[in-house]
Structures are given as structure tokens and as C-alpha cells.
Amino acid sequence: MRIVVLVKEVPDSYGERRLNLITGFADREASERVLDEITGRAVEAAVSYAESAEGVEVALLSMGPESAESTLRKALAMGADSAHHVVDPGLAGADLSLSAEVLAKAVEEIGYDLVIAGDVSSDGTGGLVPTMVAEYLGVAHATSLDSVQITESSVTGERAGYGGTVAVQAQLPAMISVTERLPDPRFPGFKGIMGAKKKPLEKYSLADLGVDAGADVPRSIMLSVAETPPRTAGEKITDQGDAGAKLGEYLIEKKVV
Amino acid sequence: MAEQNILVFLPVLPSGELVGSSAELLGAASLLGAPVGVICAPVGQGQAAAQAAGEFGAVKVFIAEHDDDATELSAPALGAVAAAWEQVSPEAVLVPHDIEGRDIAARLAVRTRSAVAADAVGVHRDTEGVVAEHSVYGSAFTTESAPTHGTLIITLREGAVDARAEAAAAQVEQLDPVESVSAAAASVTGFTENVEASTRPDLRGAKIVVSGGRGLGSKEGFELAEQLADALGAGLGASRAAVDAGYAPYSLQVGQTGVTVAPELYIALGISGAVQHQAGMQTAKTIVAINKDPEAPIFDIADFGIVGDAFEVVPQLIETLKAKAQ
Ligand SMILES: Cc1cc2nc3c(=O)[nH]c(=O)nc-3n(C[C@H](O)[C@H](O)[C@H](O)COP(=O)(O)OP(=O)(O)OC[C@H]3O[C@@H](n4cnc5c(N)ncnc54)[C@H](O)[C@@H]3O)c2cc1C
Numbered sequence: 001m002r003i004v005v006l007v008k009e010v011p012d013s014y015g016e017r018r019l020n021l022i023t024g025f026a027d028r029e030a031s032e033r034v035l036d037e038i039t040g041r042a043v044e045a046a047v048s049y050a051e052s053a054e055g056v057e058v059a060l061l062s063m064g065p066e067s068a069e070s071t072l073r074k075a076l077a078m079g080a081d082s083a084h085h086v087v088d089p090g091l092a093g094a095d096l097s098l099s100a101e102v103l104a105k106a107v108e109e110i111g112y113d114l115v116i117a118g119d120v121s122s123d124g125t126g127g128l129v130p131t132m133v134a135e136y137l138g139v140a141h142a143t144s145l146d147s148v149q150i151t152e153s154s155v156t157g158e159r160a161g162y163g164g165t166v167a168v169q170a171q172l173p174a175m176i177s178v179t180e181r182l183p184d185p186r187f188p189g190f191k192g193i194m195g196a197k198k199k200p201l202e203k204y205s206l207a208d209l210g211v212d213a214g215a216d217v218p219r220s221i222m223l224s225v226a227e228t229p230p231r232t233a234g235e236k237i238t239d240q241g242d243a244g245a246k247l248g249e250y251l252i253e254k255k256v257v
Numbered sequence: 258m259a260e261q262n263i264l265v266f267l268p269v270l271p272s273g274e275l276v277g278s279s280a281e282l283l284g285a286a287s288l289l290g291a292p293v294g295v296i297c298a299p300v301g302q303g304q305a306a307a308q309a310a311g312e313f314g315a316v317k318v319f320i321a322e323h324d325d326d327a328t329e330l331s332a333p334a335l336g337a338v339a340a341a342w343e344q345v346s347p348e349a350v351l352v353p354h355d356i357e358g359r360d361i362a363a364r365l366a367v368r369t370r371s372a373v374a375a376d377a378v379g380v381h382r383d384t385e386g387v388v389a390e391h392s393v394y395g396s397a398f399t400t401e402s403a404p405t406h407g408t409l410i411i412t413l414r415e416g417a418v419d420a421r422a423e424a425a426a427a428q429v430e431q432l433d434p435v436e437s438v439s440a441a442a443a444s445v446t447g448f449t450e451n452v453e454a455s456t457r458p459d460l461r462g463a464k465i466v467v468s469g470g471r472g473l474g475s476k477e478g479f480e481l482a483e484q485l486a487d488a489l490g491a492g493l494g495a496s497r498a499a500v501d502a503g504y505a506p507y508s509l510q511v512g513q514t515g516v517t518v519a520p521e522l523y524i525a526l527g528i529s530g531a532v533q534h535q536a537g538m539q540t541a542k543t544i545v546a547i548n549k550d551p552e553a554p555i556f557d558i559a560d561f562g563i564v565g566d567a568f569e570v571v572p573q574l575i576e577t578l579k580a581k582a583q
């Protein structure tokens with residue numbers, strides 16, 4: 001059985017994240033690029049299942065700039081078997097539709113029984129790519145799972161639904177995405193890090209995957225980008241035993257309560 | 258030119274009521290054209306929901322009813338939206354940016370080869386058509402997007418749009434029971450209804466939000482945030498650390514990977530104010546923070562900051578507010 005995990009490199013949310021005000025693209029110089037935490041959890045889910053079952057292979061797939069290679073190596077160190085990197089100048093500013101099409105083509109190329117993604121990426125906040133990939137692949141989706149059980153032939157889990165919790169099950173092949181309710185990603189040990197250097201990492205271009213980024217299909221384009229003025233600090237007092245009363249007066253005066 | 262049709266997916270709760278985001282979805286649609294609702298509900302529940310949709314401004318509502326034992330994940334709703342799409346050729350489709358809404362938008366976008374705008378916080382029209390507004394990197398940037406051509410599918414962030422449409426006498430049309438349209442779908446094998454009968458306003462739409470963090474120390478300590486929320490008639494929120502520690506359920510998490518709120522007043526108790534928390538609340542009109550640590554980053558964005566112990570400040574605050582109310 002082969003599990004493909006969709007991992008994404010994102011600007012570190014602990015640092016300053018910036019958009020280039022002319023191109024609207026992420027400013028790669030502004031902050032460090034890291035493995036998106038949620039895709040770390042997706043890797044963890046795959047690797048921990050692989051450890052518990054026979055003959056499970058974990059392949060990592062990322063679409064992103066050259067720098068994504070080192071992020072892929074770090075994720076390999078968690079215990080995955082191979083990495084696959086789609087990198088092509090034609091992908092700069094790719095919209096969700098193009099990203100999903102590319103990822104689906106690459107997943108097919110790699111071969112899969114189960115695909116695991118994060119539910120929502122921390123830079124894009126779209127949360128659409130996994131189900132779009134499922135539609136391209138023609139397989140079932142079970143997205144935003146708060147718990148996951150994988151078997152040789154199926155995957156089950158629970159997710160939030162309207163007014164309650166929904167239990168879902170999909171026969172493989174299938175596409176799932178996971179939420180941050182899943183366990184934290186493990187820290188790769190020294191052995192993992194050394195081992196990762198020798199693991200296969202394959203690169204793909206758009207031509208390799210037979211995707212035409214310039215095809216005349218509807219695309220989403222950015223019309224404008226602007227920076228929001230940062231918030232500034234206001235009044236700050238240290239409690240001398242009367243701060244609760246002072247705050248009450250402040251709120252009453254401001255007519256917010 | 259006749260008004261363009263804007264198709265709106267309106268989910269229903271197990272009770273048959275429309276979900277909370279319906280009014281704002283129809284309000285957003287009315288900024289663009291004629292709001293046309295799509296409701297997918299168990300047999301017998303569609304009419305009442307359609308009526309409610311009319312009150313929120315839907316001029317037309319399609320109802321697709323299904324057996325209670327419909328067990329394919331997303332497929333019935335997707336089929337309903339796709340069938341309504343065929344009939345009204347919408348210029349835009351609006352769905353809530355929640356789990357089910359995103360799944361529908363995603364499948365529909367690929368199937369119809371349409372452009373999609375995810376997590377929009379607003380919509381408007383320019384000379385060339387529909388434009389979606391986005392708030393990026395925790396409100397640090399705003400962007401606008403549009404489709405090169407064709408219908409735009411938009412997932413709308415809950416709580417972001419204030420516009421409401423005028424009530425309309427909705428023309429109701431029954432769609433044929435939907436066949437499974439997905440090549441493959443996951444099965445729904447169970448449903449557990451939420452029992453929490455909270456009387457507090459929903460976090461997303463609340464005018465005032467009180468959030469508690471790890472600084473409240475325990476589940477019992479977190480009751481301090483609940484008491485203040487109740488004294489103010491406020492919605493209740495939490496930081497991720499408070500959720501991880503089990504003080505509050507995940508549905509109350511405010512921040513980058515939780516709910517984004519923009520209330521009139523946000524009060525943070527025992528929250529340090531990590532960037533990922535700020536991402537979910539920094540557009541509140543007024544921010545109040547109570548924290549023992551004078552260096553806590555939450556003070557950088559607070560309009561009124563108190564360096565102090567929440568367990569001393571908050572009871573006095575509640576007393577002051579009570580005295581004023583009398
Ligand atoms: C990818 C990613 C996504 C994330 N998403 C989110 C998110 O959506 N939401 C979120 O909140 N976090 C998120 N985080 C986590 C975030 O980085 C912080 O870890 C978290 O917000 C800290 O929560 P906290 O402020 O409650 O806890 P702490 O940082 O531990 O702060 C507790 C504060 O309480 C104060 N305190 C202690 N006792 C008292 C007292 N008696 N009275 C007053 N003050 C007191 C302390 O001085 C301290 O400042 C995310 C992190 C990552 C990496």
C-alpha cells in the first residue's frame with residue numbers, strides 16, 4: 001500500500017509574513033520557510049500507520065519553489081520513504097485550480113492507495129485543494145478529520161458537521177485531510193535526519209506531468225493587494241487593586257457595554 | 258440588463274433550521290445580484306427552510322429533499338447545487354467557508370472548470386464583474402481577486418459580511434431527488450448531535466467576545482472567562498493553548514487555525530497574544546487585555562491593557578458593571 005502525503009512549505013507564522021505589494025506574491029525574503037505544521041501532522045498520521053502495518057510505503061509530494069526541497073528533506077526525516085517535488089517557473093502565482101490539477105497529476109504519476117493532506121494551509125487558508133484533488137482523481141474525499149483510522153482497504157474518522165459530529169468511512173483509494181486535533185508531528189532523531197539524505201527525491205516539471213499552465217481555462221487572478229496599517233497600543237495600567245473598577249468605567253464611558 | 262443570478266448554498270441543521278451563516282450569505286449575494294438559494298434537506302423539512310431563506314432575501318429557492326438515510330458525504334448537497342446551477346446559470350456561487358461548504362465548492366469548481374475564490378471576507382462588483390475580497394496573513398494584508406472569465410465560486414468566511422438583504426417572497430421550486438453524482442463518495446456512518454445547549458451568543462457573530470487562555474490555569478479557572486462573558490452577554494472564546502489543555506472545546510478557538518472574529522469589544526484574559534492568536538482577533542474595534550506579564554505581546558495591540566492577575570481584576574470588573582446596571 002502506498003500513501004502519498006501532500007506537504008506544503010509556508011512562510012513561518014511566528015515570523016513576519018509579507019506579500020509583495022507589486023506582484024501580490026509571498027515575499028520569500030521576509031520570513032523563514034517551514035513545513036506547514038498541519039502537513040507535519042499529516043506526515044505523522046502516515047508514518048505512524050506505516051510503522052504499525054506491513055508493506056506500507058509513504059511518499060511525500062510538494063509543489064513549490066526550489067527551497068521546498070530542504071523542507072521535503074526535513075519531512076523525510078520523520079520516516080517517509082521518498083519525496084516528490086513539482087517545481088516549475090510556470091507555477092508562480094498558481095491559483096487553486098492549477099495547484100490541484102498539478103498535485104493530482106503528480107499523485108497519479110507516483111501511484112497511490114491513500115492521499116493525506118492538511119485541512120487548511122496556514123498561508124492560503126483555502127482548505128479546498130484536498131477535495132479538488134479528489135475530484136481530479138475521481139476518488140472519495142473525507143476531509144477535515146479530527147480522528148483517523150486507516151486499514152488496508154478503508155479509512156474512517158470523524159469530522160465536524162452542521163450541528164454535530166459526523167462519522168465517515170471511505171473505501172480506498174481515497175483522499176483525506178486532517179485537522180490539528182491529530183497528534184503533533186514527531187521530532188526526527190539523528191538517525192532520521194542522516195537517513196533522509198539518502199532517500200530518493202524526484203523532481204517534476206509541468207511538462208513532465210503534461211499540465212499546461214497557460215491553458216485557456218478560467219483562472220482566479222489577483223486584482224489588488226494592500227497592507228493594513230498595524231494596530232498600536234493604547235492605555236496600559238498596572239493593577240493597584242482598582243484596575244477592575246477602572247476598566248469597568250472605561251468600558252461604560254466608551255459605551256461598548 | 259436583468260439582474261444576474263447568484264446561487265447560494267444554504268445548509269440546514271438537523272432541526273431543519275438554516276445554519277447561522279445563511280443571512281449573511283444571502284446578504285452578500287444581494288450585493289452582487291439576485292440571491293437564489295439551494296437547500297438540501299431531509300424529506301418534509303425543505304419548505305420551512307425555504308420560507309426562512311425568503312425572509313433573509315432569497316428571491317428564489319430550490320429545494321432538494323432526500324431520505325433521512327442519505328449516507329453519501331457531500332454528494333446530495335453537491336447534486337442539488339449542480340442541478341440548480343444548470344437551471345439558473347449563475348454569475349457567482351456563494352457557499353459558507355466551512356467544512357461542507359468547502360467540499361462542495363471544491364468539487365464544483367473542478368467539475369465545471371470554474372475559478373474559485375476561497376475564504377472571502379467581502380464581495381463587490383466592478384465594471385467587469387464579481388470581485389472577492391480577502392484578508393491575508395491574519396489581516397496584515399487585504400487583496401482582491403476575480404475570475405479571468407466564467408462563473409466565480411466563492412467560499413465566504415463566516416461573520417465577515419454585515420450586509421443583510423431585504424426580505425423577499427421567495428419563489429420555491431422542488432428539484433428532483435438527487436442521484437449520486439460523484440464518481441466515488443465516502444459514506445456517512447453516524448451522526449452525533451451536539452448537546453451543548455449554550456445560551457451564549459455564537460462566537461462568530463457576537464458583538465462582544467471574552468476569551469480565556471492558558472493563564473487561567475485550569476478548567477475551573479476558565480470559568481472566570483465564562484462568568485465575564487455571561488455578565489456582558491458576550492460570546493466565549495479561547496486560545497489554542499487553553500483548548501489543548503482541555504479548558505474549552507476546539508469550536509471556541511480563536512486564531513489562525515480557529516475562528517476569526519471582529520467584534521466591537523474583545524477581552525483577552527490570560528492570553529499572551531502570539532501572532533497566531535492575533536490573526537483571529539486583531540480587527541476587533543476595541544481590544545482589552547488582562548495579563549500578569551507586562552511584556553506579553555497582546556499589550557502591543559490592546560486599547561486598554563491591565564498588567565495584573567485576572568482572578569483579581571475580573572471579579573471587580575463584574576461588580577462595577579453590575580453596580581452600573583442598577
Ligand atoms: C500553525 C500554528 C497555528 C496556531 N493557531 C493558533 C490559533 O488558532 N489560536 C491560538 O490561540 N494559538 C494558535 N497557535 C499557538 C500560539 O502560537 C500560542 O502557543 C498560543 O496562542 C498560546 O496560548 P496562550 O496565550 O493561552 O498561552 P501562553 O502563551 O502560555 O500565555 C498565557 C499567558 O497568561 C498569562 N497569565 C498567567 N497567569 C495569569 C493570571 N492569573 N492572570 C492574568 N494573566 C495570566 C501569562 O503571563 C501568559 O502571558 C498556533 C501555533 C501554530 C504554530
Ligand SMILES: Nc1ncnc2c1ncn2[C@@H]1O[C@H](COP(=O)(O)O)[C@@H](O)[C@H]1O
Nearest residue numbers: 006007063117118120121126127128129
Ligand atoms: N503546493 C502544495 N503542495 C503540496 N500540498 C499542498 C499544496 N497546496 C495545498 N496542499 C495540500 O492541501 C492542504 C490544504 O491546502 P489549502 O487548500 O491550500 O488550504 C495542505 O495542508 C496540503 O496538504
